[in-house]
Amino acid sequence: GNSVTQMEGPVTLSEEAFLTINCTYTATGYPSLFWYVQYPGEGLQLLLKATKADDKGSNKGFEATYRKETTSFHLEKGSVQVSDSAVYFCALRRYWFPGGSQGNLIFGKGTKLSVKP
Amino acid sequence: SAVISQKPSRDICQRGTSLTIQCQVDSQVTMMFWYRQQPGQSLTLIATANQGSEATYESGFVIDKFPISRPNLTFSTLTVSNMSPEDSSIYLCSVVPGQGMNTEAFFGQGTRLTVV
Numbered sequence: 001g002n003s004v005t006q007m008e009g010p011v012t013l014s015e016e017a018f019l020t021i022n023c024t025y026t027a028t029g030y031p032s033l034f035w036y037v038q039y040p041g042e043g044l045q046l047l048l049k050a051t052k053a054d055d056k057g058s059n060k061g062f063e064a065t066y067r068k069e070t071t072s073f074h075l076e077k078g079s080v081q082v083s084d085s086a087v088y089f090c091a092l093r094r095y096w097f098p099g100g101s102q103g104n105l106i107f108g109k110g111t112k113l114s115v116k117p
Numbered sequence: 118s119a120v121i122s123q124k125p126s127r128d129i130c131q132r133g134t135s136l137t138i139q140c141q142v143d144s145q146v147t148m149m150f151w152y153r154q155q156p157g158q159s160l161t162l163i164a165t166a167n168q169g170s171e172a173t174y175e176s177g178f179v180i181d182k183f184p185i186s187r188p189n190l191t192f193s194t195l196t197v198s199n200m201s202p203e204d205s206s207i208y209l210c211s212v213v214p215g216q217g218m219n220t221e222a223f224f225g226q227g228t229r230l231t232v233v
Binding site for chain 2: 004034036042043044045046049089093103104105106107108109110
């Protein structure tokens with residue numbers, strides 16, 4: 001079946017440190033991959049996405065590359081800020097098919113990041 | 118894009134009662150999803166609610182416990198029935214306002230439910 005395995009948290013870093021949050025997936029075919037972020041007190045927001053192998057998604061200094069050979073989509077940022085403190089979710093989009101669930105996301109467990117000044 | 122208004126944002130309920138959660142979208146969307154996020158866990162899909170058809174439930178979720186309405190393309194409700202403390206979770210609605218695998222999903226702010 002389809003699943004996402006994400007690095008367990010919490011992760012605590014100092015400001016300007018390098019961030020990596022690991023994410024691997026199991027899926028049939030060629031899913032789309034996403035990182036969502038949930039800031040304290042806010043709803044889930046799309047951070048970045050990649051729709052095919054070797055695509056790199058990027059936003060707000062974060063990057064992730066769709067690696068089909070390793071079935072991975074690790075999130076990285078070169079220099080984190082206090083404002084990056086949030087919970088990060090890796091997710092994949094299920095295949096589109098008639099009937100049943102269509103287009104929903106399958107999520108990892110989430111990684112809580114705390115950045116200290 | 119889509120903006121979702123979900124309410125209530127939180128509630129504390131007595132066991133055995135029911136709570137109805139509402140999601141209003143600012144545009145017409147075909148696909149709407151309801152998720153549950155239990156404490157310390159990931160988001161789990163409860164059901165898919167497409168307008169004009171019965172909701173489709175994932176394994177482990179049943180209509181009697183989580184009835185869903187989808188009366189039009191901008192609105193849906195999820196009811197958590199006969200609640201027990203195990204139902205304490207965050208419930209979220211989500212929409213995908215477009216066709217295809219690459220379309221972004223948008224989420225409501227969530228409803229934090231505590232059952233006592």
